Amino acid sequence: MASIPTSTRAWIVANYPKGLATFTTSDDKNATFKLVERPLPALGPEQVLVKTLFLSNDPAQRVSIESSISPERLYRPPVELNAAMGSSGLGEVIASTASSLPQGTIVFAPLDWTEYAVLDAASCQPRNPLPNGLSLTHYLGAFGGPGLTAYYGLVVVGEAQRGMRVVVSGAAGATGSMVVQIAKNIVGCSQVIGIAGTDDKCRWVESLGADICLNYRSATFEEDLVKATDGFVDLYFDNVGGHILDLMLARLKRNGVSVACGSISAYNSQEPTVLKNYFQVITMRLSIRGFIVLDYLAKAKETLEIFVRAVQDGKLKISNDNEQVVATKFEDVPRTWLRLFEGANTGKLVTKLI
């Protein structure tokens, strides 16, 4: 039996960033993230020592290091300075005092950016193999937070119905790529229009079932959007906020809904959201509905069963294309996470620790 580690490397939050986060493995005093070595506590009763295998990368993690928003206005506490950066992921139990989670169990857990962690067994959920030979990492994407976010945002918050016309931004992202498929193949929307940041992403989104996907970096994007939404649309699933939200306020039908899921355009910026079309919220009786998936998890098990059946019926295309697993040395954990904000990922971005 390998010796049990008594310390771990950890990426801590040394400073809250003003714009894009930075990181250092040496002693840059201004960097957001700093690599350090930290002691691990001894295992208490009903605890496990987990070795991190995969880390989830989520745009919303940026919010937990945003100092311009008062902590009481966030949906979870911000990461404290000098604490390890928060995340979640899949790990292997390498030591345990909990009979429910013996050594060798693979768990989904609130793993921070550390190589090892001592956690309460109650906070860890064992994960069984997925159908169709899908990698366990899909528990971080289609069968995890992003998939559930897509489902509840679309079906519960947005009240999507068969026959509706839907626009989804961030359509090639972990959540957006699920919104496209759920809208088209589970809800039965009549038209699904994606918005993404490269032509390649757009073609991929169309391969998932979108009727069309528009590249917001195209010089003709605004005209393309007007044309694609001729006659106006019922629902906008907003992963990006900012300028595209503003454009969409002018493209929603009377009583249309914008589901406010994310605002990635603003996550690394001090720029406010500038809405030239806000007045159409009134004239067209629009609603903008913010939501957080955490409020809807009571039914997560049933929803994941819907997903499994949909995969088996061919209604959800979940494959290695739906995620991008980046083999990453621990020293490069922040670098991989920052790819989220470069628009570099197609589908879920997963860090595989090597």
Place this chain on the structure above:
Amino acid sequence: MASIPTSTRAWIVANYPKGLATFTTSDDKNATFKLVERPLPALGPEQVLVKTLFLSNDPAQRVSIESSISPERLYRPPVELNAAMGSSGLGEVIASTASSLPQGTIVFAPLDWTEYAVLDAASCQPRNPLPNGLSLTHYLGAFGGPGLTAYYGLVVVGEAQRGMRVVVSGAAGATGSMVVQIAKNIVGCSQVIGIAGTDDKCRWVESLGADICLNYRSATFEEDLVKATDGFVDLYFDNVGGHILDLMLARLKRNGVSVACGSISAYNSQEPTVLKNYFQVITMRLSIRGFIVLDYLAKAKETLEIFVRAVQDGKLKISNDNEQVVATKFEDVPRTWLRLFEGANTGKLVTKLI
């Protein structure tokens, strides 16, 4: 019997304004409104000739001469160039071919800015005296569009409940002053916080039942608002949009609602709505709900009966203080209307033609 007029003076829309509207009684080519004389058509069957007595002044009229919004995105067609400016008001039937509306009847009608109008009798509603000796002009305010807007916005759109904490902007306006009273005395909200533009207006709003009213022109307004909304509020009834909306996004409780009723701060401006706090729509699961009172008029009669009972029970304070009736020569109709945008009125602003 006086002779029947065959023409009328009319304020026509000569140009759509870029910012604040202007008006001319001579031949300024750039003015928004121009005074002209127009022939009146002969009465057809079931028509009435109405003499305008009182004109309603509503911020939303500005929208109908706004050329930057595509007409299909407005809730009623814009006023065409060279047509009389649209409004509504109270008039006296001075000639009639409709037995339902004999000469001498006082009607609420879609009166434009004209001294006389030939209208279909079906578009005119006779108005009986109000209880408690209230002037008929309250049919343009508390017992008209503004009162109904306040009620449906608060109770139906905003789902206001007994015990909630509510903030109302434009609280000294025709709609806001009704929101304050309905919230406090009909719905039973536990706290009603008004926002208005002068200390005098604030004291008046407090006399209507607001627990406190804050002057947004005060140097300490932002601090005052944070203090008054300590612990956060459930509902924001937004008559003004812009900066106050932005501040309120940071003062709503989780699952709080902003009822988007008006955006007077933007009506005469090309400036967009700038929201520094938009992200809190997501983190705090807020919703912003646009509405137009026209969608809720099926139950208007019942609602006005609620108001009449509330006046009799002392729960609604409707008096001459709730309106500002400005005796106006026809040449000055636009001038009186423009007072809306100077923040000059307390309660409903009514033009009485002299």
